[in-house]
Amino acid sequence: MVELRTIGRSTGKQRSTMLNSPVHEAGRYCLDASKGGDDRHPQWYLNLLANPNVDLTVKDTTMPMRARTATPSERAELWPGIVKAYPGYAGYQRKTTREIPVVICEPRD
DSSP, X not given: OEEEEEEOTTXXXXXXXXXXXXXXXXXXXXEEOOGGGOSSOOXXXXXXXXXXXXXXXXXXXXXXXXXXXXXXXXXHHHHHHHHHHOXXXXXXXXXXXSOXXXXXXXXXX
16 A cells, blocks of 8 residues: 555645555556546546656655656556456456556656
């Protein structure tokens, strides 16, 4: 589990969301914007599209990160590992017509 903090795109207030990070390695964390297979993107995803500078807390350590949507090739590479870590994500993808975005969080410079 990770805590993602974004800035609300309408309010400018900090928003906090607890998420799974099914794939992570060497300071890079991947999140999926599944919203349980809903046809709409989760609010946290829309917030980071507006302001990609986020904070990620993992095991009591908070890191300033920059979030971005994975490219189609990155998503194709990451998605099998995400589904392997939690098979329910495959069901979420079947439930919706939108492609569930994969978000890559990397350390901010």
